Amino acid sequence: MSDNTAILLQAMRMGDQLPPEIVNYMYENGAFLLFLGFPSASEFGIDYKSWKTGEKFMGLKMIPPGVHFVYCSIKSSPRIGFFHNFKAGEIVVKKWNKQEETFEDEKIDESEIPAKRRQLKSMDNSLAPYPYENYRSWYGLTDFITPETVDRVHPICGRITAQAELVSLETEFMENAEKEQEESSIRSRVDRENPVRTRFVDQHGLPIMKIREGYEIRFQEIPQLTASQSRIGIEYSDRLYRLLRGLGGDYKQLLAEMQIAFVCFLIGQVFEGFEQWKRIIHLLCCCPNSFGSEKQLFMAFVRVLFFQLKECPTDFFVDIVSRDNFLTTTLSMLFANISESAHAGEDLKKKSEQFKQYLSKQFKWDFNCN
Structure with missing residues (x-):
């Protein structure tokens, strides 16, 4: 500070x-x-x-x-x-x-x-x-956000926007090919005489779109956990350790990315920020074997999430967060994992229980039904 x-x-x-x-x-x-x-x-x-x-x-x-x-x-x-x-x-x-x-x-x-x-x-x-x-x-x-976090995550174009600059994969492919002066090679693969050429379309025949290079928020790649995977017994500490190594072993940078993703969504109104925030929460809720070795991370994680939920507008949960009930599902798993873990210390168990009681009182969430 x-x-x-x-x-x-x-x-x-x-x-x-x-x-x-x-x-x-x-x-x-x-x-x-x-x-x-x-x-x-x-x-x-x-x-x-x-x-x-x-x-x-x-x-x-x-x-x-x-x-x-x-x-x-x-x-x-x-x-x-x-x-x-x-x-x-x-x-x-x-x-x-x-x-x-x-x-x-x-x-x-x-x-x-x-x-x-x-x-x-x-x-x-x-x-x-x-x-x-x-x-x-x-x-x-x-x-937790530092100048290094901003330099690492911020779009190269210098702007974060809720209306992404999109380009089709085919357009991007052609643009890159032109830069490499491969027009003749491209024509031989995508002309009318080659009806079985690879097209960049989805199963409905619509162009596959992506954010134009340089305009994307450069979030760290995090294993995505589906709702069906979010249950007691799932263990992804190995993925967490790989992720932390990619961040130089600094757990504070993971929490910084969680914070910057939340700000991008809550204030910047960028939905990809919400998706990254969810991915980080899902991952951290699935790592009971890390409670001992990464005690500081999980103590700080509970605090960061507390402040984020405390600052959310009330209708935020009605319109977005509660739509698929992901928070009650994943946090139920976190609370159960901490409570039953032999690796979690008493201070983490106490902080977790206090957070659980706060959420139950503030948002009327029942963590015993998931």
Whole structure:
């Protein structure tokens, strides 16, 4: 935890309104985001808060150093956004591309920074302050996410969008072939004289689509567990260990990916974030033999999931999570595995039981019927 984060969390314990000395401190040490040319009466947000923009809107000020998620939407279109690790005093500039209806980076040379900083005073009335009333909630949702997590997971194109840039496999194949100057070879395989050529279509004859390269969120590949596999007795610790090795042996990066996937879905409205979140939960609920060797992981996993469910809107469960009842199914398995495990310590069993009681009381979930 950085000094700035510690100062802010301490200040937030006093109430939602920051003391004047903290406001002054954050103006000097917080980051600035200039978002130029963005249309008025559009949605703009950071972390857990969004607004409708006015005509004078030019960005944000006093952003706490650390990883944040910025997003926007025009004309009720799907949200587009990005994660960024804001540094103390940093000035980030984005400009709106009206034709493409998206944002672009505007690079600032080191020599331009002093001039940009002098301009901030004149732009002050057009810069919205960071919503500190939501900072504690945001920190609780993202405390494992690091700049390294963002670099590893973020799309290469620089944007996370709820409306994916799709391309058919056949189009991608042809584009790649053209890049490699293999047109003559392609024609010999896909012309009218070759009716049995391989086509990139599904069983209904529809083109198979995928997210265009560079636009996908680069989630770690995780073994997918089906509902039929989610029952007591399933053991996938070997897969967990392989996954952790792929993350450099750092369990915190697995939890960071769980957090970033959740934010992508809850705030970015990207369904693939929900699918990755489910995959991680399913896997961790199927590893009873790891409770001893990965005690810190499972203790932290329970805490991370607690904060995520605590921050969810009530209708989130009605519309999405409870649709296939995956949480009650998989968490029933987790609670039973921990309770019956010879590897789980008393502290993990106690934390698990407290979490189970919280969910039963808060959401009326019955974990004894699954």
